[in-house]
Amino acid sequence: MAVKIRLTRLGNKKRAFYRIVATNSGTRRDGKPLEMLGYYNPMTNPIEVKVDTDKLKKWMEIGAQPSETVKSLLKDYLK
Template sequence: MGKIRNPQYRIVVADSRTKRDGRAIEYVGIYQPKFDPSVIEVKSERVQYWLSVGAQPSEAVQRILEKTGDWQQFKGLPAPPPLLVAPEKANRQAAYEAEAKAAAGIAETPAKSTPKKAKAEKPAAEAKAEKPAADADKTPAAPEVAEGRPSDTKAVDPAEPNREAVAADAKDPAGAGADAS
């Protein structure tokens, strides 16, 4: 089964006299080697039944059954290490709903919380004691100096027009100071 560069196999029980791709007696599993890790799904109890009644697996199917541990179980050998299992895919709808609730929770949180009541409940003595401590924490902000720049540089607000250019335009509204070529 499958398509070009994406093989997929069915594990089937078939009569040895039928065609290779002919009618199968029962489908007992799938094997998809291109996934990481490979997908191997086998109906273990049905495989055990067919092996017990004399079914002979092909070499490829026997290797798959050895990976899943069904061949060892049939032969009475120790089980192989467990197969790697792909991580479960996240439910996209559940993730979307969780994000929507979180966004709604953020929008509702300011309306529900009442910080003014919390401040009003404190005794006046505690409020006075906290006020000087808050003032002590405040230190005059030093101008931010970027590395390699002089300390007298000003931060330029891109939304605010250039005051020097506005002042120059006010003095010379006709633009007479511009070079006429």
């Protein structure tokens, strides 16, 4: 089964907070992740994104594919 890097939702109603996680592609959105790589908080101004680059590189080398949303966040974050 392929490994994906994607967001998992936390927080209350209308106060979303997301973790960036590595997980199997078949698991549900809020299922148990293989590893937490960082977080994304859209409720702050400016938007807060924190990623552990060492863990991210490790998973990318193994072959994990980021989702479109994570790809755009990383593109903006890793400038």
